[in-house]
Amino acid sequence: MGTISLKNAGHRAGDLLFSSLDLVIADGDRVGLVAPNGRGKSTLLRAMAGLAELSEGSITRSRGLTLGYVPQEVPDVALPQTLSRFVASALDAATLDAEGWRVDVVLDEMAIPAAFRDKPLAELSGGWQRMALLARCWVTQPDALLMDEPTNHLDLGRIMMLEEWMSYAARSLPVVIASHDRAFLDATTNRTLFLRPTEQVYLPLAYSAARAELDQIDAAAQAQRDKELKYATQLRKQAAKLTNVGINSGSDLLVVKSKQLRDRAEKIEAQVQDVHRDRTGLVKLSNSGADARVMMAFDDVPIATPDGRALFTVDKLHIFQGDRIVLLGRNGRGKSQFMRVVTEALGGGAPKGLRISPQLTPGYLDQALAWLPLESSPLEYILHRFDEGDRRTIALLAGAGFPPDRQTKSIRTLSLGQRARVALLALRLEKPNFYLLDEPTNHLDIPGQEQLEADIREQGATTILVTHDRAFLRAVGTRFLLIDRKKLVEVDGPEEFLADQASS
Known part of the structure; x- marks a missing residue:
């Protein structure tokens, strides 16, 4: 053993x-x-x-x-x-x-x-x-x-x-x-x-x-903490009343009793445990909004490798405002090439058959974070890219989990999780209404994943997502597109595809 x-x-x-x-x-x-x-x-x-x-x-x-x-x-x-x-x-x-x-x-x-x-x-x-x-x-x-x-x-x-x-x-x-x-x-x-x-x-x-179970343990600990602090507050109020009465009446006994109550309150407050919270610095995303109903429309758009090898065709597809689309498919079937075509289209290189709403403001996050300038510090990068001012930029980075001493270190020296938080902050400051996310959870810890899930759901921004994170795609997706037999087809949900992956 x-x-x-x-x-x-x-x-x-x-x-x-x-x-x-x-x-x-x-x-x-x-x-x-x-x-x-x-x-x-x-x-x-x-x-x-x-x-x-x-x-x-x-x-x-x-x-x-x-x-x-x-x-x-x-x-x-x-x-x-x-x-x-x-x-x-x-x-x-x-x-x-x-x-x-x-x-x-x-x-x-x-x-x-x-x-x-x-x-x-x-x-x-x-x-x-x-x-x-x-x-x-x-x-x-x-x-x-x-x-x-x-x-x-x-x-x-x-x-x-x-x-x-x-x-x-x-x-x-x-x-x-x-x-x-x-x-x-x-x-x-x-x-x-x-x-x-x-x-x-x-x-x-x-x-x-x-x-x-942990959430219940923490909730019970928080309730107990609140109860003990409330009792300590009551003791302090009683002590204050006794002090006033003792002074006015000249009663030394009441003054002594008042001190005993304050001592008990201080002892309770000193013994009360803070309830643990994961404080890693989280970046809340947003949605700048749009009036358009259709954000992107495909009509017989071929998807191919950069050297021209055909992978599949997108016959007809409308991406409506608020859709959260998860792209499914085995490796090598063309998910990355689909994302490349959409990315190039958002940059002005839309192929024939792909229409984009003029109201669309894109935000892109890729798994490699290759676009981050590694020699710059987070402070330099955010300051130079966005017009937020020194004080607000410092505050934004602090909220994302970067105390002042870390804000001036080069991005190259940061962990991948820290780089992801810089990238998410940049994504927030782009003020998009359309998110293109390629493996966005790769370097995020669980609190970061849950925050990203909540932001995408609550803000209602239109999203196209590629991920291998099953918990994330189940929590976020509202529509599921599967690359199958050189076609892009819509399916009811991810479970059949996931079951097929597990059995193959």
């Missing part, structure tokens, strides 16, 4: 990230590790793997336990290696010489095409690099798995394949998964640790059920 035990574990990195964590993870425990970006998930995983030290407490692994750790990114020094060589590098020379066949077995198990195995990792997509990291971990035949954002860069088919693989290959192992993919956590975990600066919450439930 393999176990990972944490005793009074905690860590500071300037701010307190987490503390007082006591936990034993045993065989069959599949733990979802949940916290906003920058709150210690990766640090805790690295410490469990023996790759980092915590500020306090201890981590003990059972004797002989072999840990498999999947980081978020391939190390830069490994990018020149071929995929196969990278996976094989996890084995020592003696094991590789005697059991080199294990590499091919794992590559087959992960369904990595032979054409990719001898290519340098630098030439492969983020998704295939992610599969290489998973294969490199699994080839060591670990007794426990630690996985940091395992679904990043994976398409929907690969995510579902990973879920299926974990259901049989890693079912009996201790597993810890740090992820912002709510549907993936629901499918692969049976416990959830909500990592907080104080008072950790560990529940024997998968994410969605655990989150509902």
Whole structure:
């Protein structure tokens, strides 16, 4: 039986990230590790793997336990290696010489095409690099798995394949998964640790059920806090009355009683616990509005690759104001090319058959965030692009989670989650009424995803969306378009497509 035990574990990195964590993870425990970006998930995983030290407490692994750790990114020094060589590098020379066949077995198990195995990792997509990291971990035949954002860069088919693989290959192992993919956590975990600066919450439930339970716990804590503070206020009022009466009557006894009441009130106020709230900095989007009923209309518009290879045709399609359209389709069927055609059309290059309302004001967010100027700071970028003034720009960035000292650092030094918040702030300041969103949740934590969902639903802006995040598309979409047999067809919902993806 393999176990990972944490005793009074905690860590500071300037701010307190987490503390007082006591936990034993045993065989069959599949733990979802949940916290906003920058709150210690990766640090805790690295410490469990023996790759980092915590500020306090201890981590003990059972004797002989072999840990498999999947980081978020391939190390830069490994990018020149071929995929196969990278996976094989996890084995020592003696094991590789005697059991080199294990590499091919794992590559087959992960369904990595032979054409990719001898290519340098630098030439492969983020998704295939992610599969290489998973294969490199699994080839060591670990007794426990630690996985940091395992679904990043994976398409929907690969995510579902990973879920299926974990259901049989890693079912009996201790597993810890740090992820912002709510549907993936629901499918692969049976416990959830909500990592907080104080008072950790560990529940024997998968994410969605655990989150509902957590909301009730926090609501009860808030009600108790309000009750105690209300009682303290009443004590202070009683003390004030007794003081006045005591002074007027010359009664020392009443003055003493008044002091006792104030002391009790101060003790209650000192012991009252603040209710935890995730404060990561959120950007609220908006909708500048339009009078037009039809924002965009297609009539026999071909969608092709940049080199002219035909993919599918959009026969007739009207996008009405307020529609929230989710584009579905297997990889390689043309979702990205459809988004490219729409993006170019919004920039003035509309093809024949595509009409755009003159009232349409677009806002675009792509998964790579490639248009962000990496050498500029968030403050420079927002100041120069938008006429908001110094003081308002500083306030806007602070509201997005950037204190003054971080506003002047180059965007290159920011995490991907922080870059996403800069991009969302820029999107807000564009004041669009039409959102074109390509994998918008890729780098957002769960609070950020939920805020984006709420903004899109509540503001009513017209939206075209491509995403592999099942929770997000279910929460946001009102119309669903499927690329099927070289046609774009409207379907009633995403579930049949998702079921088909899961079974293939």
